[in-house]
Amino acid sequence: MASSSKTSAPTTPAPASSAAASSASSFRQRPWVRWGAPLLLVVGLAVLPLVMTESANDTLARIGVFAVAVLGLNVVMGYTGQVSLGQIFFLGLGAYVTAYGVQSGWNIGLVFVLTCFIPAVVGLLVALAAARLGGLAIAMVTIALPIVGVPLAKRLSEFTGGSQGLSARFVAAPEGSGLYDDQWQLYIVLVIGGIVFLLTYFLVRGKYGRAFAIVKGNENVASSMGISPYRYKVLAFTIASLIGGVSGFLYMVVVQYTSPETMSFGHSIELLVAMVIGGAGSIVGSLLGGVFYVVVPDITNAIDPSLTALLQGALLLAVLFVLPGGLVSLPRAVMRGLRRSSTGRGSAAPPTTPSSTSGSGTAAEPTETERQGSA
Amino acid sequence: MNRHFGSRQAVGIAAVSALALTLTACGGGRDSGRSGDAAEGAPSPGITDDSVTLGITTPLSGATAGPGTCTVAGVTAYFGMKNAEGGVEFGDGQTRTVEIEALDDTYDPQQAAANYDSLKDDVFAMTAGLGTPTNRAWREAAIADEVPQALIMTGDPLFSDTEESPWQLGFVPIYQNEGEAFGELLASSSEEHRVAILSQNDDFGAGYVEGFKSAVEGADNIEIVEELTYEATDTSVDAQITQLAASDADVFFNAMSVTPLVISALQQAQQLNWLPNWFLPSNTSSPGAILQPGGADAFPGIYSVSFSKAPQSPAFAEDEDVQTYLSALAEYGNYPDPPAFPHCQWSWMVGATLEQAFMEMEEPTRDSFMEALRSIEDFQAPLMLEGTAVTTSEDGQPAVSTLNVQKYNGTGYDTVESFE
Amino acid sequence: MTLLELEDVTASYGPVQVLDGVSLSVPDNGAFGILGANGAGKTTTLRAISGAVRTSGRIVFDGKDISGLRPDQVAALGIAHVPEGRGSFGDLTVRENLRVGAYLRKDRKGIDEDIDYCLDLFPNLQDRIRSNASALSGGEQQMLAVARAIMSKPRMLLLDEASLGLAPSTAKNVYDAIRRLRDESGIAMVVVEQNANLAFTVVDSATVLETGRSVLTGTSAELKGMDEIRRAYLGG
Incomplete structure (x- = not known):
């Protein structure tokens, strides 16, 4: 699977703490660029919920939910190369823990901690058994999760509300804030999701x-x-499960309802598709995967609600055919196309070979300057 | 050209434009796009003097696409026919055409909630959508937004609880209604009966059993001799059938929703030579798909419940209702084949019931609509069986709560008035 | 001083017994060779040492019984295995591959020095430092694999068929560098090599395996002199 965290790094607005100095990029070394751009982005995100329509806020919040779920999948699959078909189970588990906790009147902070902790422990236990098997066996074990999860959720109706599910409307905008609920929800998603993305960014860049x-x-x-x-497969799987749990919490913030269908196996495949379409082994790709997961059903619904499955399949094939590296490789593909058309035949070869730019998910020391080649 | 430089710059530009957007948009007022509180009596969204728009979110793809497509087709066909005749005359004196806007939710609660969000400002009311989780997902939002969620296809009693669900009303009978209908018939029997019960261990099975027990409570001639459950995930109920057969009950109340399990249960009972009268839920009593493969002829009686005419049945081939319905379904409902799911008929009845409410509502508001919707009494909608009717004024009951018990005749079902 | 000792080590792949009582002792400096014909069990012996196959018998490294440890645990003790077929990270550059080798190390300065040393040892890599490993030639990939193992600062290096698939001149280059490493680094080495002539350019002593059993051990000089044995086991 082609992956590309390496090349996505520059577009991620985190402090480029360890970026190697490049003689050609004095521009980005100026402090106001280095800190100003991320700051502007943060300010932009802070203001956005206030000015968008309710429906746009809802859509953005749902994108956040599934971007986090895809991010978790990326940790185990995109970055560690272990096929997991069970990510939706951890989203569902997180959603149920949240719903149950809220309905039982527990402190919301405690609920959030449990929403991280319980899926992480379940993920750890599954991984301890599955990672020993290796290869396709991991995929098989993870398939079992949503397949077992749905009937289990129906059966444990004492905790899950059975097939009627659980509602929890617990995120009304605080009195006096002057915010609408949708704005408040989006802020929660942006803050929690943003923190998860940032931590994951440092995780995959680090040791x-x-x-x-x-x-x-x-x-x-x-x-x-x-x-x-x-050990590292188990670790990656556990972290993916934890992040899945967080996405389940956000799911309850935004959707406010969960039922066994939340974790049905089909959604696990859709998450996987979203990850590949967005860009495996990429932080930005996870975000784009979330966009894909949420926006495409809306778009196909707008085109023809009776053909959604067909249209989505066609779109999937089209994207993979044009951009095998996922949407995250679009800028690079465009750049390459431009370069190819601007440098006429016989002129110097492009400075980087395609294979060297489609890096693996490795987070070795940033060596962007090296990758610029001898241009 | 330094690629690194380029993408940094892009981020900067994005951030700046976001800020610019902010500044311009701030001038437009911060509650842009939100449905504010309308003045008293002013028209609700989705309704004008000559048209009204209804929204549906239902599964149009995926495993439940078949019934889901029917939930759109029936009501679309009904109002397609009415629109062609000039529209529906509303209680406020205006004649309006009725438009349907349907979205696919693939039976995913999250997508259903998203569909609702995108429809709620454009439609007058939501209706006809299929599924318990997919309707529950936005039930509370609909209450908060005061958007009607009217005549939806779920057997979940929550939607028929006026207190809990002031903006909701379920259309089809709840599970309890079905169990109750059969229980009542059995209790009226002149003979003594020993009943064995096997139910799915979830709210579906529990609902049937609850309804049945409430109907036979206090009936001296009914004794429940054995009661077992199974899990929806079980692949066999042979053990349960064997144990129940040993009870030698003469009536078997079987609240089962899994098609292959029902077939194998029918076969297993025959192998054990246990031949009771057999009750099955409406969704697992199809003659062609279940009873014939299961060899149901061997049993003295297979009972189920229904409230709608079956268009395939020879008994209704000449029925005027059925003929109108089938031609409208093909012409306006984009559904050329004979419907494979009863949801098409139910959706057609939803159309007729909505029309009743429209004719009674005095103001073009959602409030007035809900009031009219909740005051329909004993309305015999087209395609309804003799003895069943729409009644919306009864708290705790869906629009259709009366059912006819029917008995399998080898090819289809006949309504029965008494047991045996 | 003996650094590594194998006592009557046996191993099998399923029903096939591959090692049938291998005993050998490797000194704590210089290079020790494992020679033998195809299928004699040379590679399996290395895999037994590095923990990649299940064994019985005793394997003692620096006074500690390491049989039964996982490969990563063995590696953490300072035994670096350069497997047959090299296995570099094709998507990473040469420099990144070298850094991967130093994964467990914390001494940033030492890592940089060792990278410089590796590049000095293998000047070909210096020229390709920014290339993706997948773009390297077979010889360069072999050099990279050895260099990456050096980067883990091991006490012992296990080299498996370093000449496999290489042109004779390239193979000689690789072994020249290995000899230099032997002389300069103080890392003990176990060299598995089918080409005995190449092997004798670096090893001080060696054992000869035949069908999973060590049949003969001696210094290079002793073994080189035994013409019959050379013909029988070493392919001439």
Whole structure:
């Protein structure tokens, strides 16, 4: 699977703390650019909910929910290379924990902690068993999660409300804030989702991320480097489950209702599709995956509600055909196309070969300057 | 060209334009796009002097697309026919055409809620959508927004509780209604009966059993001799059938929603030579798909419940209702084939019931609509069986709560008045 | 001083017994060779040491019994395995691959020095430092694999068929560098090599395996002299 966190890094507005100095980029080294651009983005996001329509806010909030879910999937699949078909189960589990906690009148902070903790523990236990099996066996075990989860949710009706599900409207805008509920919900999604994205960004850029990439690249070599593939697979799966749980919390913030259908197997596949379409092994790709997951059904509904499945399938094929690296590779593909058309035949080759720009999900020291090649 | 430089710049530009957008949009007032409180008596969204728009969110793709498509087709066909005749005359004196805007939710609650969000400002009322979770997902939002969620297709009693659900009303009978109808028939029997019960271990099964028990409570001639459950995920109920057969009950109340399990239960009972009278829920009593493969002829009686005429049945081939319905469904409902699911008929009845409400509502407001909708008494909608009717004024009951018990005749069903 | 000792080690892949009582002892400096014909169990012996196959018998490294440890645990003790077929990270540049090798190390300065040392040892890599590993030639990939193992600052290096699939001149380059490493680094080495002539350019002593059993051990000089044995086991 092509992945590209490396090249997505520059578009992520986090402090480029360890970026290698590049002689050609004095512009971005000026403090006002380095700090100003991310700051502007934050300000922009802070103001956006106030000025958009209610329906746009709702859509954006749902994008946030599923972007977080896709991000979790990316940690285990895009970055660590382990096929997981069970991510929706952890979203569902998080949603149920949230709904149950809220209905039982627990402190919302405690509910949030449990929403992280319980899916993480379940993920850990599953991973301890599954990661030992390796290869396709992990995929098989993870398939079982949503398949078992749906009937389990129906059966444990004491906690889950059975097939009628659970409602929890717990995020009304605080009195006196002057905010509408949809604005308040979007703020919660932006803040929690933003923190999860930022932490994940640092995770995959750091030492653990490098270990994930090594395990993904070659388990035998990983072992010979002293990196236990088993341990890092378990770690990645646990983190993915935790992030899935957080997305379940956000799901309850936005949708405010969960039922066994929330975690049906089809959605797990849709999440996987969203991850691939957005860009596997990419932070920005996760965001685009969330956009894809949410916006495409709305678009196809607008075109012809009786043909949604067909249209979505066609769109999926079209994107994968044109952009095998996912939507996140679009700017690069456009740049390459421009470069190809502007540099006539016989002129110098482009500075980077395609294979060198479609990096793996490795988070080794940023070496952007090296990748610029000898241009 | 430095690629790194370029993308930084792009972020900057994006941020600046976001800010610019902010500044310009701020001038437009901050509640742009939100449905404000309308003045008393002013028209609600989705209704003008000559048309009214209804919204539907229902599964149009995925596993439940078949019934879901029917929920749109029936009501669309009904109002397509009415529009062609000039429209519906409303209680406020205006004649309006009725438009339907349907969206696919793939039976996903999240998508259903999103569909509702996108429809709620453009439609006068939401209606006819199929599914318990998909309707529950936006029930509370509809209450908060005061948008009618009228005549939806779910057997969940919550939607028929006026206190809990002031802007909702379910259309089809709740599970309890079905169990109750059969229980009442059984209790009226002149003979003594020993009943065995097997139910799905969830709210579906529990609802049937609850309804049945409430109807036979206090009936001296009914004794429940054995009661077992199974899980919806079970692949076999042979063990339960064997145990129930040993009870030698003469009536078997079988609240089961899984088609293959029903077929194998019918076969297993025959193998054990246990041949009771058998009750099945309306959604697992199809003659062609279940009873014939299960060899149901072997049993003295297979009972189920219904409130709508079956267009496929020879008994209704000449029925005027059925003929009008089938031709409208093909012409206006974009549904050329004979409907495979009863939801098409139900949706047609929803259209007729909505028309009743429209004719009574005195103001073009959602309030007035709900009031009119809740005061329909004993309305015999087209395609309804003799003895069933729409009554919306009864708290705790869906629009249709009366059912006819029917008995399998080898090819279809006949309504029965008494047991045996 | 003996750094690594194998005592009567056996291993099997399913029903097939591949090692049938291998015993050998590797000194704590210089290079030790494992020679033998195809299928004699050379590679399996390395895999047994690095924990990649289940074994019985004793494997003692630096006084500690390491049999039964996982590969990553063995690696963490300072045994770096350069497997047959190299296995570099094609999507990463040469420099990134080297940094991967230093994953467990914390001494940033030492890492930079060792990178410089590796590039000095393998000047070909210096020229390709910004290339993706997948773009390297076979010889360069072999060099990268050795260099990456060096980056983990091991006490012992396990080299498996470093000449496999390489042109003779390239293979010689690789072994020249390995000899230099042996002399300069103080890292103990176990060298598995089918080409005995190449092997004898680096190893000080060696054992000869035949069908999973060590049949003969001696210094390079002793072994080189035994013409019959050379013909029988070393392919001439």
